[in-house]
Amino acid sequence: MNELVHTYGGNPLDRGEPLRREEATIERLRTAASARCLVFHKLRVGVHADHNLSWLSPIETAAEQTGLTLFLGEHDGVPHFALEWLDEVAPPGIDEFADCRLLAAHLTTPETGILAQARAQLDWHRRNPFCAQCGAESHPERGGQIRRCDACEKHIFPRTDPVAIMLIVDEAGGEHCLLGKSQGRMARGNFYSCLAGFIDQGESLEAAVRREVWEEAGIRVGPVFYHSSQPWPFPSQLMIGCHGIATHKDINFDSAEMADVRWFHRDEAAAALRQENNSLNVPGQMAIAHHLIRTWVEGEIQL
Amino acid sequence: MNELVHTYGGNPLDRGEPLRREEATIERLRTAASARCLVFHKLRVGVHADHNLSWLSPIETAAEQTGLTLFLGEHDGVPHFALEWLDEVAPPGIDEFADCRLLAAHLTTPETGILAQARAQLDWHRRNPFCAQCGAESHPERGGQIRRCDACEKHIFPRTDPVAIMLIVDEAGGEHCLLGKSQGRMARGNFYSCLAGFIDQGESLEAAVRREVWEEAGIRVGPVFYHSSQPWPFPSQLMIGCHGIATHKDINFDSAEMADVRWFHRDEAAAALRQENNSLNVPGQMAIAHHLIRTWVEGEIQL
Secondary structure (H helix, E strand, O other): OOOOOOOOOOOOOEOOHHHHHOHHHHHHHHOOOOOEEEEEEOOEEEEOOOOOEOOEOHHHHOOOOEEEEEEEEEEOOEEEEEEEEOOOOOOOOOOEEEOHHHHHHHOOHHHHHHHHHHHHHHHHHHHOOEOOOOOOEEEEEHHHOEEEEOOOOOEEOOOOEEEEEEEEEOOOOOOEEEEEEEOOOOOOOOEOEOEEEEOOOOOOHHHHHHHHHHHHHOOOEEEEEEEEEEEEOOOOEEEEEEEEEEOOOOOOOOOOOEEEEEEEEHHHHHHHHOOOOOOOEOOOOOOHHHHHHHHHHOOOOOO | OOOOOOOOOOOOOEOOHHHHHOHHHHHHHHOOOOOEEEEEEOOEEEEOOOOOEOOEOHHHHOOOOEEEEEEEEEEOOEEEEEEEEOOOOOOOOOOEEEOHHHHHHHOOHHHHHHHHHHHHHHHHHHHOOEOOOOOOEEEEEHHHOEEEEOOOOOEEOOOOEEEEEEEEEOOOOOOEEEEEEEOOOOOOOOEOEOEEEEOOOOOOHHHHHHHHHHHHHOOOEEEEEEEEEEEEOOOOEEEEEEEEEEOOOOOOOOOOOEEEEEEEEHHHHHHHHOOOOOOOEOOOOOOHHHHHHHHHHOOOOOO
């Protein structure tokens, strides 16, 4: 099977681990003539009017309105940065600040990868200004790769939450797959997706798949097969995609969490992927769920 | 391929998501006649003189010396708890507090799974008493499944860090694998293991495998294959095990991080797994690294 590189997963940057060991090196890279940066305002990214990313010079963009500056890494010798812009009025060279989720469809996969790293890292710094160990303030180090507590000096590493996301089929070689819709704003309408949930402490990927499907659908799962993974920067998950085979068909879903869980026939799922099914909408190509469904529908994977 | 259930990965408990919604339900479970708990002191677990786990009654153990009490889940209708004991002197029914890593070899896989959940959760509570968002104190909720900030009321979820760990072989069907030893206390001697590292924000599993092998060994990796996963509660990682195929053989390792990185022949690795190789020691069966090496050595997986 060829490896699927998902949206947000194609980051071409070398994160430059050894370069981060000296603050002077990062400053040299930031002021290099070739250096370029993405500029963010409230986690929206600066773009041109045609929705292409605006790459600016970090040194020319630096101003009173600049917040955090993060070193993302290098590609072909070009240092890449992300910079936070505090003012509502964008700096010259930026026409608007765009939503990172809506924008992804307009970008190349490598661009979505850089965007994912930048957005996840900026968000993490903004949501974690304090040390959870002692409650004191912390500050960024190593070009924003980590934070460090001002009081207890603890190194604080960025957080990435592993999530299991799975397409369950009714039996080996089966013709039906299990999709659900959550309670909440998506509960109305025909939007169904793969079941998913955070992997708990002291739990393997496979155990998490089985627990989530049991909790959300009342279905027991036998064999589990890894498929592919996708970073998801809202705020910072690692989506780990699997297929699994159910041991029975009777659903008993948890109505506190789920609005509906149902078996759909392969043909219904196929029509939904082509957006030709009025009674079923599924996630688009940006989401790993789409590809878990598609590879099963198209028989690319044999379960 | 049959699924490998690793040490620390065999947790049989149903974590009882719906039971956690009412504090009164958790209290009813804690005081149930069948309820049982593991008792921890400074992250060491209470055992009998024969190194079997000591299961006590949470209600009988409750005392002034009791710290946190966590609801772990249920198995066959029996509620399981973990309880923190603050005094050096163990309560009746416990002969000693044992190291959770050394002890694992004496336990069944389901027992190691419960131990992993309990230790990881207790440690997380102890290392995260404050809210990283606002710096105020936080308190446990839902039987210890989450914490909640006293000031900003944010829900704080336990943290599990995904780690990529990989056995790289020299070519498809190749006869050599890549093992390394880190700088630090393991740098002397003949102890080598798989390369490994934390998955970064905005990075897929496969990208993390390639980045870590490039950073640590200077080797480029082509195809990557998922193998299995293992929860590792020191303090709380999800080890995601992979095999990968190198695109070349010349190593250029990072001496700041690694003391040595080397290709070993399949026969050398096989002897090391049997502990019959004086010049190479590898991790034991408790570690996923052992099984990444073993399944390749034994030809269970075809790369």
